Amino acid sequence: MRVYVPLTLSGLAEAYKTGELGAGPLLAYAVTPALREWYLSDDIEELEYAALNRAALASLRLLAADAGAVRRRVVVAVDVADGAGVADPDRALDPAALGEVQVAGTVRLAKAAAVHVDSDDAVEDVTAAVDALAAADAGDDDAQFVVDGAEDHELLWFATQEIPNLVGLGG
Numbered sequence: 001m002r003v004y005v006p007l008t009l010s011g012l013a014e015a016y017k018t019g020e021l022g023a024g025p026l027l028a029y030a031v032t033p034a035l036r037e038w039y040l041s042d043d044i045e046e047l048e049y050a051a052l053n054r055a056a057l058a059s060l061r062l063l064a065a066d067a068g069a070v071r072r073r074v075v076v077a078v079d080v081a082d083g084a085g086v087a088d089p090d091r092a093l094d095p096a097a098l099g100e101v102q103v104a105g106t107v108r109l110a111k112a113a114a115v116h117v118d119s120d121d122a123v124e125d126v127t128a129a130v131d132a133l134a135a136a137d138a139g140d141d142d143a144q145f146v147v148d149g150a151e152d153h154e155l156l157w158f159a160t161q162e163i164p165n166l167v168g169l170g171g
Contacts, residue, residue: 001081002031002051002080003079004029004076004078004116005028005055005077005078005107006027006029007062008074012115012163012166013168016164021112023105024106025102027058029051029052029099029101030085030099030101031044031048032101033087034093034099038050050099054098056151060147061133072119073117077112077115079111087100109160109163113160115163117156128149128150131146
């Protein structure tokens, strides 16, 4: 099962240092029944892209909680055992929880398939989205438009071997 774990660059650096994305339960995003119903597609690549985008939004929320974090969204795609990511049935109808799963146990960075990170070109829009997030959550349509602007930037794909360079530890 492929899950998408939202992080920040500092969170990725910590994962690289410890070899773990975190001990469970770990918040991640995956192709869940609710996501399938919402997205209305049977194409697994499209559904996984939707889960990746949900994780990117969660990464934006992590950035909003950390004023010192570099304003680039980070999502790590990880392969875990089938059924390891479990959706909360009490949140199944909550639009904010679409694709959300909890992964029990420790998730090793070695299980990562890829890392997705914003380009430098996205920093300005991601910063604006972080600043507008609270107002968007409160129902401000203009602020929501700014938050949606971050989604106009595709996350770039990186191999796991590139993590040291992404977090400034490369040579």
